Amino acid sequence: MIMDNLTYRDGKLFCEDVPLEAIAKQVGTPFYLYSTTALKHNFQEFDSGFDGQDHLTCFAVKSCSNLAILQILGKMGSGADIVSGGELFRAMKAGIDPNKIIYSGVGKTKAELREALYGGILMFNIESPQELDRLQGVAEEIGATARVAFRINPDVDPKTHAYISTGLAKNKFGIPVDEALQEYLRARDMENIEIAGVSCHIGSQLTEISPFVEALQKLKEFITTLNDNGIGISYLDLGGGVGITYDDEKPPHPHDYAAAIRKELAGMDCTLILEPGRVITGNAGILVTRVQYTKVNSGGEKEKQFVVVDAAMNDLARPSLYGAYHKIVPVTEASEDQELVDIVGPICETGDFLAKDRMMPKVEQGDLLAVLSSGAYGFSMSSNYNSRPRVAEVLACNERFQVIRYREEYEDLLRGESLSVME
Ligand SMILES: *Cc1c(COP(=O)(O)O)cnc(C)c1O
Numbered sequence: 001m002i003m004d005n006l007t008y009r010d011g012k013l014f015c016e017d018v019p020l021e022a023i024a025k026q027v028g029t030p031f032y033l034y035s036t037t038a039l040k041h042n043f044q045e046f047d048s049g050f051d052g053q054d055h056l057t058c059f060a061v062k063s064c065s066n067l068a069i070l071q072i073l074g075k076m077g078s079g080a081d082i083v084s085g086g087e088l089f090r091a092m093k094a095g096i097d098p099n100k101i102i103y104s105g106v107g108k109t110k111a112e113l114r115e116a117l118y119g120g121i122l123m124f125n126i127e128s129p130q131e132l133d134r135l136q137g138v139a140e141e142i143g144a145t146a147r148v149a150f151r152i153n154p155d156v157d158p159k160t161h162a163y164i165s166t167g168l169a170k171n172k173f174g175i176p177v178d179e180a181l182q183e184y185l186r187a188r189d190m191e192n193i194e195i196a197g198v199s200c201h202i203g204s205q206l207t208e209i210s211p212f213v214e215a216l217q218k219l220k221e222f223i224t225t226l227n228d229n230g231i232g233i234s235y236l237d238l239g240g241g242v243g244i245t246y247d248d249e250k251p252p253h254p255h256d257y258a259a260a261i262r263k264e265l266a267g268m269d270c271t272l273i274l275e276p277g278r279v280i281t282g283n284a285g286i287l288v289t290r291v292q293y294t295k296v297n298s299g300g301e302k303e304k305q306f307v308v309v310d311a312a313m314n315d316l317a318r319p320s321l322y323g324a325y326h327k328i329v330p331v332t333e334a335s336e337d338q339e340l341v342d343i344v345g346p347i348c349e350t351g352d353f354l355a356k357d358r359m360m361p362k363v364e365q366g367d368l369l370a371v372l373s374s375g376a377y378g379f380s381m382s383s384n385y386n387s388r389p390r391v392a393e394v395l396a397c398n399e400r401f402q403v404i405r406y407r408e409e410y411e412d413l414l415r416g417e418s419l420s421v422m423e
Pocket of ligand 1: 081205240241242275277
């Protein structure tokens with residue numbers, strides 16, 4: 001995998017052949033920066049592991065939902081795994097073939113189901129008996145047929161962060177294997193429902209292959225049960241979840257992941273669906289931020305050094321939300337002097353940090369820093385908290401770069417609000 005596609009040239013950090021300083025000068029800071037080469041490489045590397053196997057790779061839109069990114073992946077043949085009406089809207093606008101769109105998520109509203117049916121998506125991953133009933137109702141109303149898979153909760157431990165484990169019995173996702181047959185039998189008798197597949201998604205940032213194989217084995221067993229009951233399956237959706245390197249994690253190479261899956265799948269007659277997110281975009285994007293202040297707070301047990309930057313938890317939530325680690329490097333190669341610092345944002349929360357107790361080359365006011373591996377669940381999780389306009393997104397390609405989402409302005413913050421209030 002390509003790690004962010006960054007190189008130092010004469011002490012200056014480049015993405016592709018673009019110096020980061022030049023982008024900062026033109027676009028301001030903070031900004032997300034994606035490498036076209038890394039993005040394409042990561043998709044190709046993932047997808048090619050399944051060459052010769054009947055499969056469909058549906059990029060998980062929630063990991064990085066910019067239209068330009070979706071368009072690039074769509075042109076490479078990617079479908080989309082969506083989890084909301086908004087993501088459906090984006091995927092369609094980006095030109096992704098509706099017949100390659102899979103709709104997952106536990107809380108689909110009637111309006112969302114209707115939109116997806118009108119859109120002509122490939123398949124709904126149903127997560128509860130009530131959702132099946134609702135979908136039948138909506139499909140009947142508009143005279144459509146809905147292709148469905150049930151998302152099975154295989155009760156497999158993905159050995160990842162608790163907040164991104166989704167395939168354990170105690171998680172809200174999917175339906176338990178031993179209740180699933182009953183739902184398939186119900187679905188079979190529904191007028192506007194067509195059974196298409198079986199699906200699962202056990203979690204995110206998995207660094208081992210065995211939980212995927214274990215989940216696949218459980219799905220296979222279940223498909224046998226379905227067949228015994230006269231129900232055939234066209235699609236087996238294994239979800240996403242392949243991890244990436246943020247620090248020193250050693251996730252499986254996508255080809256090794258693919259090989260293990262294909263081995264387990266041998267002899268099965270169905271189309272494999274994959275829903276990778278992080279493994280495509282995580283190491284294809286960075287967040288660039290500028291140091292505003294450095295300060296020392298003494299008086300406690302020990303002195304504490306802070307580097308205050310212009311990016312915050314609203315721009316990149318992962319450190320605050322999951323205690324996630326992102327490498328942070330200076331954009332201009334710095335002195336040998338190292339110091340132990342907290343890198344924090346301007347937001348009025350103690351949880352607002354990008355790094356804690358981090359050994360960093362000494363940085364000064366005005367320096368640019370790059371927060372690596374921020375392409376997945378970076379911008380897409382950002383918010384306007386503290387009335388901070390969301391940052392720009394930039395795409396680099398060879399020696400050129402292009403803004404693919406303008407930095408929000410103050411007026412954008414007020415959109416939809418009103419001063420004419422009743423009294
Ligand atoms: C989030 C999600 C994915 C993508 O997960 P990654 O870890 O980013 O690969 C795939 N499928 C579903 C249903 C998801 O919720």
